[in-house]
Amino acid sequence: MSHATLSGLPVERPVPLWVDGELIATFYCTPADLPELALGYLMGRGLLDPARLPRIRTEEAPLRVAVETAGPLGKSVPRRETAAPWTTTLAEVVRQAEDTMENTPLRQSSGGVHGASVRWPGGMVAREDIARHNAVDKAIGAGIMKEINFAGSALFTTGRLSHEMVAKAAAVGIPVVATMKYPSDLGVELAAQKGICVIGRVLSSSPEVYTGEWRLGLKLDNR
Numbered sequence: 001m002s003h004a005t006l007s008g009l010p011v012e013r014p015v016p017l018w019v020d021g022e023l024i025a026t027f028y029c030t031p032a033d034l035p036e037l038a039l040g041y042l043m044g045r046g047l048l049d050p051a052r053l054p055r056i057r058t059e060e061a062p063l064r065v066a067v068e069t070a071g072p073l074g075k076s077v078p079r080r081e082t083a084a085p086w087t088t089t090l091a092e093v094v095r096q097a098e099d100t101m102e103n104t105p106l107r108q109s110s111g112g113v114h115g116a117s118v119r120w121p122g123g124m125v126a127r128e129d130i131a132r133h134n135a136v137d138k139a140i141g142a143g144i145m146k147e148i149n150f151a152g153s154a155l156f157t158t159g160r161l162s163h164e165m166v167a168k169a170a171a172v173g174i175p176v177v178a179t180m181k182y183p184s185d186l187g188v189e190l191a192a193q194k195g196i197c198v199i200g201r202v203l204s205s206s207p208e209v210y211t212g213e214w215r216l217g218l219k220l221d222n223r
Contacts, residue, residue, distance in 0.1 A: 015031060016062075029131060030133045036140075037134055037164055040137030040141030040144070052069075053066055054069040058147050073141070081114070086176075095177065097180065114128065114132040114159045115135055118156075140174075144172070155169050157180070160179065166198070177196055177197070181199055
């Protein structure tokens, strides 16, 4: 399926998410990497047990994602801690952000979409979507499928960093989150509570570290 129209506009489609025969949500998304989107979405809301991953399939007529869980969909699955003492450097985070931008072909060719990636020592997954939170869910979902250790990883996004997006990182234990734009006040507040390092304007000449500066070997004044 092509993800850009003849006029160059990015494709957006409604994609219902069914879990064990129940309609849970409808994504308005770029119709690619849908199993990753579903997995990241559900895990980010604490609805799945990481030790019991579901079966996920994409159905074409009509287009939808169907999830079959190994047990009842949870409502209070414990979230992973992000206080693990993993550290990196600001220079390394900037380099990884540059790699993220190089791995967003749809964004480069047609524009109008967001990119997100999860980086860990020796590897990366990058995904794109018309919605920034969907791109994050796709990247996290891809990381879950690869069984990466999120406690030693960083999340990158081309979009604004909201409370919801920081919560997605916290749900899987990601300790560093960087955005090419700015975080929100509630996003920074949540990151501080969860021990997450937040970096804004990461590809500018002056990246700004809002929280968790110790993870970068830094000490911020008046913070």
